[in-house]
Amino acid sequence: MTVFELANVACRYPGSADLALRPVDLTIDAGQFWALCGPNGSGKSTLLRCLTAQLTPVSGTVSFAGKPLAEWTAQARAQQLAVVRQTNQAKPALTVREVVALGRTPFRHFWQATTSADREVVAAALRQCDLQALADRPFSALSGGQQQRVWLALALAQTPSVIILDEPTTFLDIHYQLDLLKRLKALTQRRVTVIAVLHDLNQVLQFADTVALLAAGTLLATGTPEDVLTAKRVGQLFQVEASRVQDRAGQSALIFH
Numbered sequence: 001m002t003v004f005e006l007a008n009v010a011c012r013y014p015g016s017a018d019l020a021l022r023p024v025d026l027t028i029d030a031g032q033f034w035a036l037c038g039p040n041g042s043g044k045s046t047l048l049r050c051l052t053a054q055l056t057p058v059s060g061t062v063s064f065a066g067k068p069l070a071e072w073t074a075q076a077r078a079q080q081l082a083v084v085r086q087t088n089q090a091k092p093a094l095t096v097r098e099v100v101a102l103g104r105t106p107f108r109h110f111w112q113a114t115t116s117a118d119r120e121v122v123a124a125a126l127r128q129c130d131l132q133a134l135a136d137r138p139f140s141a142l143s144g145g146q147q148q149r150v151w152l153a154l155a156l157a158q159t160p161s162v163i164i165l166d167e168p169t170t171f172l173d174i175h176y177q178l179d180l181l182k183r184l185k186a187l188t189q190r191r192v193t194v195i196a197v198l199h200d201l202n203q204v205l206q207f208a209d210t211v212a213l214l215a216a217g218t219l220l221a222t223g224t225p226e227d228v229l230t231a232k233r234v235g236q237l238f239q240v241e242a243s244r245v246q247d248r249a250g251q252s253a254l255i256f257h
């Protein structure tokens with residue numbers, strides 16, 4: 001099943017003469033782990049903003065689950081699509097549990113009380129992100145990495161079919177980076193589609209099913225990380241020397257010089 005279909009999608013920011021994203025055609029199928037990669041300023045976040053309806057393309061159409069994204073109401077969209085942004089902010093007075101419970105908002109009217117089913121979903125999301133011990137702490141008293149896990153838990157509480165993340169490993173130590181990537185990979189086994197901007201190309205090689213490589217607003221290549229992230233292409237694109245090695249289990253990795 002196709003989740004996103006982009007046809008000739010181009011984006012420009014208000015007041016800017018240049019396209020931040022040149023015309024892109026892209027099909028994203030359900031249950032895939034997509035990584036968006038490329039140098040700083042290459043258009044990764046811009047592409048994500050098109051997928052989350054934060055930015056309206058100047059040309060082309062973005063279809064989500066078979067319907068133009070523009071025809072989805074914000075509530076219907078939020079029932080299917082969870083977004084973890086770099087710049088999320090919560091009201092300082094909220095506890096971790098209350099922040100995560102915001103993930104249930106798309107499923108009820110504002111006057112309706114939370115149900116026991118809602119509370120169970122929130123508890124499961126807290127558990128999945130290893131946050132039970134912090135659940136009743138004020139959100140503002142958490143470290144950057146802990147806050148990042150709260151945003152993931154909020155997204156999981158939306159029980160989404162698609163989860164979109166902009167640099168989700170920022171602020172996380174290596175333990176929680178791998179933990180997060182493994183969790184995202186596990187979600188794809190349950191047919192959840194994961195689309196994430198990732199800078200660590202070795203993590204992309206290890207976890208992503210498909211990578212979209214961008215450069216200066218142009219989609220350079222899409223395909224498996226093995227095929228797309230060759231030492232030559234990566235070296236040229238990021239202007240570094242790179243070589244590719246394999247460990248004993250056959251896992252590819254890039255080494256930078």
Ligand SMILES: Nc1ncnc2c1ncn2[C@@H]1O[C@H](COP(=O)(O)OP(=O)(O)OP(=O)(O)O)[C@@H](O)[C@H]1O
Nearest residue numbers: 013014016020038039040041042043044045046047
């Ligand atoms: N709000 C904005 N207004 C105007 N131009 C913007 C805006 N946001 C991004 N741009 C421009 O659009 C282009 C693509 O930026 P984008 O944020 O998508 O890159 P990115 O690949 O996500 O970069 P990074 O890895 O640094 O986060 C850049 O040239 C950037 O300067």
